[in-house]
Amino acid sequence: MQTWLTYYNLLAMNFTRLQKVGRLVYLGSLAGLCLAGQVRAQSESKSSTGPAVETPAIAAAHSVGTSMGKPPHGRMEEMSPDELEAVLREAPVAFVPLGTFEHHGWHLPVCFDGIKAHALCERVAQRTGGTVLPTFFYGTGGGHVGYKWTLIVPEAQITPLLEATLDHLARQGFQVVVLLTGHYPREQVDMVHRLAAEAQKRHPQVRFIGLTEPEITTAEPGDPYGGDHAAKYETSIGLALKPEWVHLERLTAGRDPGQVTLPETPRSEATTHQPTHPLYAIHGHDPRQTASRALGQKLVEEIVSRLARQVESALRQAPRQSGSQ
DSSP states (O other), rough: HHHHHHHHHHHHHHHHHHHHHHHHHHHHHHHHHHHHHHHHHHHHHHHSOOOOOOOHHHHHHHHHHTTGGGOEEEEGOOOHHHHHHHHHHHEEEEEEEOOOOOOOTTSSTTTHHHHHHHHHHHHHHHOEEEOOEEEEEEEESOOTTTOOOOOBOOOOHHHHHHHHHHHHHHHHHOSEEEEEEEEOOOOHHHHHHHHHHHHHOOOOTTTTEEEGGGGGOOTTTTTTSSBBBSHHHHHHHHHHGGGGOOOGGGGOOOHHHHHHTTTTTOOSSSSGTTTTTTTOOBSSSSSHHHOOOOHHHHHHHHHHHHHHHHHHHHHSSOOOOOOSS
């Protein structure tokens, strides 16, 4: 326990320095969106004295965003201001995927939680419209503190960045904001629920949704919970979203503990704490025997369709805004 606390305190001190830089970088990446809100406000101000004139650039963004009968959507980091204006007009939804850096067994990427959440958000946005922000990869809580390739940080150092992001999106004019976390220990889930609830109080004109995928999936018969860590559920979702992420053949024994662990890495008789074991760092059913692409496709469809319905319902409930806030 003392070793865990020492590592945790060192991590907190180091991350304080990172937070100062991270806040500027992460919020700076969103600052450019202010131009989109200003253009929209100016356009609507002019419309009060005469018919609005749609510029060729905005018309082009509108036609591209709604091609093939789909509402405008895309990754925020790849979208121009005119494309984002089209989103605000027709599908004012912003998705904020959350994850962490965490050991996910020998067969999955260490940032699986975040890339999983981003991929799911993109699939929802294809149905509802909206923009998907870059993944926020700093998470809190869980049983892998001290594992190599894992970075778990205190909640107090995460929430200011996320609060600022939610406030920014509300000011820009988004009417629905979704926080989907692919990392779901109790600490992270509670944080996401609270962030959404508190943002709702600060911005009553916006609908905030905070959740994780097991909250909207159906557990398989005999399973008490529709989620795990790098086991049956997550591995199946990975096989459905992007099979290249998953390498079940790498679940083998015999790795050198001195190479694949840190001095503070927890050890016990449990397979999840035995670095020489094929199922090291995995919590749940052996994915070699239980994971499948078919199960993953079922889970992904449940997550995407159910979240899409929540977004569409929230859009209907959100009051239409006359301009950016």
